[in-house]
Amino acid sequence: MPIAHVIIYRFSSNLYFANVNLFISDLEQAIKPDTKCIVVDSGAVCNLDVTAADRLEAFRKTLNRSGIELYFASHIGALNDRFRELGLSGWVEHGYVRRTIPAALKNAGFEPPYVLESGGKEGSGVQGAGNPTRMEFEWAFGVHAEAEMEQYTAALLQNIDENAAPEEQLSGILRAKGVWKDVSDSDQEELLTHLQRHIHELAGKLHMKESAVEEAIEARRMKLALRLMQNNPKAAEAVRTYNQNYEAALREQEPKLYETLMQYRRQSLEHLTEVHPEYAGIIQAFYENRPDAEGEG
Numbered sequence: 001m002p003i004a005h006v007i008i009y010r011f012s013s014n015l016y017f018a019n020v021n022l023f024i025s026d027l028e029q030a031i032k033p034d035t036k037c038i039v040v041d042s043g044a045v046c047n048l049d050v051t052a053a054d055r056l057e058a059f060r061k062t063l064n065r066s067g068i069e070l071y072f073a074s075h076i077g078a079l080n081d082r083f084r085e086l087g088l089s090g091w092v093e094h095g096y097v098r099r100t101i102p103a104a105l106k107n108a109g110f111e112p113p114y115v116l117e118s119g120g121k122e123g124s125g126v127q128g129a130g131n132p133t134r135m136e137f138e139w140a141f142g143v144h145a146e147a148e149m150e151q152y153t154a155a156l157l158q159n160i161d162e163n164a165a166p167e168e169q170l171s172g173i174l175r176a177k178g179v180w181k182d183v184s185d186s187d188q189e190e191l192l193t194h195l196q197r198h199i200h201e202l203a204g205k206l207h208m209k210e211s212a213v214e215e216a217i218e219a220r221r222m223k224l225a226l227r228l229m230q231n232n233p234k235a236a237e238a239v240r241t242y243n244q245n246y247e248a249a250l251r252e253q254e255p256k257l258y259e260t261l262m263q264y265r266r267q268s269l270e271h272l273t274e275v276h277p278e279y280a281g282i283i284q285a286f287y288e289n290r291p292d293a294e295g296e297g
Contacts, residue, residue, distance in 0.1 A: 002117040005034050006110060008101065010041040017051035024059050035068055037108040039101055042075040053086035060096070071104035072097045077139045092140050093148075095180050099136045107181045135186045135242070149187075153194040155179050157201060166206040170213065173202075174220040185224050189239045192217050192224075193246045196261055197254075214264035219272055222279045225286045240286055 002008075007030050011023055027038060048056070060070045072079075072091070083091050091097050098104040105111070113121040137152075138145040156178045160169055176183035176191055183191065195202060196217060203210040228236035251258040269287075273280050 003105075003110065004115045004117050005036040006105065006108075006114075007031065007035060007038045008041060009038065010044070012044040014046055015048040015052035015056070017049060020048075020052040020055045023052075024055060027059075031068070037069050037071070037105070037110065038063065039071045039073055039104045039108075041101060042072040042079065045072070045075050045079060047079070047082060048086070050086055053083070053088055057088060060091075069108050070096065071107065073099070073101045073104040077142055080140050081142055093179075095182075097140060099139045099184075103136065103182065103184065135190055135238075136184045137180075137187050137190065149190055149194055152179055153191060153198060156195075157198060157205065160205045162205060162207075166208050170202075170206055170208070170216055174216060185228055186235055186239050186242075189221065189224055189243060190246075192221050193243060197250070197257070199261065199264075210260075211264050211267060214261065215268035215271060218265060218268040219276075222272065222276075222282050222286070226279070226282050229282065229285070243286075 007027065009027060009030065013019060015023060031038075063070050075097070080092050080097055083089065083097065095107055098107060102112070105114070115121055135145070137149050141148040156173050156176075159178065160173070173195065174188075174192070176188050196214070199210050199213055199217075203213045206213070225236060225239070228239060247258070250261075269283055273283060
């Protein structure tokens, strides 16, 4: 069921010098005057050569000048490495590749229920693909994912407007409104752990107490955990495991910071449980069997 203003196109081969012109020709013929977004279902694309990379980049720029965004989605993570090897690192860094088709559509401003060309709406006609428990930054950047997330975190901190309301600024940061559009729930949890590592800097720039920043982070974490537990339990467990492993590493590498964060956490979770009793079960489920969990229920 075609979505209004969108082309979703599946290409069932690797891209190389002998077929890239066919690929581009197919898309050019499919474009309509109202087309705003093209999503290539690249699940069957495992590789591309330098000629294809050059043609794709030129094609993307031509589309952008016409107000059309081009995305690749659903492919294996190794293809992102190939993009970078062939000089298309910007595709990954700016989110032109996404782990699922819905993620690409959301990045382009299209969210369910999708408006169909027929005039109706469809909430479930576009299916996701790939491992739902894997974080998208990891999929996109591979072994460089941790460094990229740290750079993303630094960019969010650098873009703080110290003249704006602190609470509004913090809310935008915690919702990952930054370089990468529409960061997934799983990746937002990873971002929260990185922000905690910069809690002193973040509190200083926002002119807020560190304890207040930590409480806002924990409130956001519980909202994400609740949403993941309801919609994708496997992803929720993967996030919980990631958080546990990250904090174990922090405890070993920066014990003073770890102890400070745990102190703030205990205070924050106690207050959150009073203000939002609906979070009590989520807090217990997320932090049970943890070294820092004593007294947090």
